[in-house]
Amino acid sequence: MPEPSPSSDPKSHPDSEFAQGMTGACNCGSITVTIKDPNLFTTRRGHICHCLNCRKTSGSYAASNLAIEKEKVTIEDRNGTLKEYNDSGTMSGTPIGRWFCSTCGNPIKSESSVTGPMVILKTGIFPRIPAPESESFGAHRHAWEPFIPGVTVYKIARGKEKLEDAPEV
Numbered sequence: 498m499p500e501p502s503p504s505s506d507p508k509s510h511p512d513s514e515f516a517q518g519m520t521g522a523c524n525c526g527s528i529t530v531t532i533k534d535p536n537l538f539t540t541r542r543g544h545i546c547h548c549l550n551c552r553k554t555s556g557s558y559a560a561s562n563l564a565i566e567k568e569k570v571t572i573e574d575r576n577g578t579l580k581e582y583n584d585s586g587t588m589s590g591t592p593i594g595r596w597f598c599s600t601c602g603n604p605i606k607s608e609s610s611v612t613g614p615m616v617i618l619k620t621g622i623f624p625r626i627p628a629p630e631s632e633s634f635g636a637h638r639h640a641w642e643p644f645i646p647g648v649t650v651y652k653i654a655r656g657k658e659k660l661e662d663a664p665e666v
């Protein structure tokens with residue numbers, strides 16, 4: 498299992514570093530998440546969400562997520578600190594399990610009845626974050642947020658209506 502790197506500069510992590518997978522750790526080091534996918538950086542695939550619940554969970558103006566097949570992900574929980582908050586008040590109406598480190602509070606993943614074989618990883622713990630492909634709840638963006646070139650912005654749900662004032666992709 499590759500060890501997480503302490504450097505916060507994504508430019509210091511060449512692709513070769515992730516040949517065996519990319520590992521990230523929570524702030525206290527109890528939980529590590531490893532993704533094994535050779536195409537992690539060959540296509541845009543991250544997902545930014547502006548919904549209120551994601552904002553709260555991420556402690557930021559948007560959440561940086563990655564939906565990926567569960568079979569490509571290994572989560573190690575050395576000190577048994579991985580806990581679930583069952584979020585039943587989501588804006589979509591579908592309850593979602595939000596998993597986090599109960600020692601340091603780091604968000605780790607989300608899963609719900611509609612995510613099926615996929616897990617939604619919270620990407621902040623990784624040494625390099627895959628480029629975003631889309632944004633959801635774009636209608637709830639702050640006025641000061643710039644648009645990211647090449648990213649499809651949906652009004653609310655991914656794959657549904659696009660935000661009309663977003664640049665064409």
Ligand SMILES: [Zn+2]
Nearest residue numbers: 523525598601
């Ligand atoms: Zn932790």
Ligand SMILES: [Zn+2]
Nearest residue numbers: 546547548551
């Ligand atoms: Zn969200």
